[in-house]
Amino acid sequence: MLTAQTRSEATAARIIAAAKSLFVARNYSDVTTDMIAAAAEITKGGLYHHFASKEDLYLAMMLGDFEDKRRLFEQAVATPGTCRDRLAQLTRDYLELPHEERELTHLVRRDVNTFSGKERDSLISAYQKALPAQIETIINDGIRDEEVAACDARILAWSFVALVEVVIGQYAEVTLGNTEAQLEHVLGLFFGGVSITPKGEPA
Amino acid sequence: MLTAQTRSEATAARIIAAAKSLFVARNYSDVTTDMIAAAAEITKGGLYHHFASKEDLYLAMMLGDFEDKRRLFEQAVATPGTCRDRLAQLTRDYLELPHEERELTHLVRRDVNTFSGKERDSLISAYQKALPAQIETIINDGIRDEEVAACDARILAWSFVALVEVVIGQYAEVTLGNTEAQLEHVLGLFFGGVSITPKGEPA
């Protein structure tokens, strides 16, 4: 028996799911509320019953996703172990997400210019907390434990994120073949670099 | 004496320059032809005399920029030396570009979804030739010369590009302080990784 509350929640979830697919595939302005409504099999009026505006829908979608991810990734942060092992766990958790869930992570950089004020700030902040800040924590521990050479952990976190984004690109995904290969590539590059003869000097 | 031809070229250049500033600061759809016209101090009708469409203007801007950059970066490719030195030169050339010129490079990834068909393909192709493909050539030489561990050079090229993009972010730019520090950071990370005790295994 579907109650009004669960009916409403189910509809809102259906709208969010439809929005996810569309916003992953197209830039913010290229996704129309008509498209989202059609994909969610509801009218635009119905859509506006649940979300105050297009922007409100987008933010709900993104902030919800980042909160899910923050919770997922904080497990790796909380796990004792080497910096490398913890980054491995976090990255594996990320790589094993469904393709679309992974792609959502990138939308901030793509779409953030379209927003301003506190909406923009909350997007950036939620992304930061979900991913880079957690990686930074792990790297800071690595620096403290002298596993990682002393360097600005935030820059290293962003560098790590950037390297992960490369291996989930289409070409790299096909070339490397599977999640473990992607993972080993990123970790190998991040920790050991590409030089055949290590120079012995910290980064 | 300004001829019609040079007058026309000057106006088109003025429009392109105005477009660059605007498209760097905002996503494609958020920049209107009215804005561009106003910034170029011309009317919209005048703007449409020079460019067939907004898309035509954007493509002219981007393809022109990528051609300039392809020429700039091919000097590093053509210079004999170690992989590291040649990457250093190319990256220094890039880092020394005016801020806006550097930012233009990223617009492809941000805006490419808005385009389709041959326009999309030509954008991607021009970007590829201007930067990643040239880096890939240098890295391939590094692999051949056994300076770089054997790995897919295209993935490494994109990884290198990704690392450079991190150090030109606002935070890293301020933290690292100057172009040489940015350069050393990227090269150190790319060639040597972050591990204090090199494992001696190739990436």
Next chain:
DNA sequence: CCACCGACCGACTGACCGGTCGGTTTATAC
């Protein structure tokens, strides 16, 4: 000087978009 043409203008067009609103439907409580 005059004719011509490219460069440019400013008013205009119509498609599209985010959002609205009066009405209908559905679920629930009494």
Next chain:
DNA sequence: GTATAAACCGACCGGTCAGTCGGTCGGTGG
């Protein structure tokens, strides 16, 4: 069964945008 409120509908609205068009201006050549 009835009343109510939430969920939803479909037609509508008005602002915005890319692009158009008839006209003017400026430069050039005969």
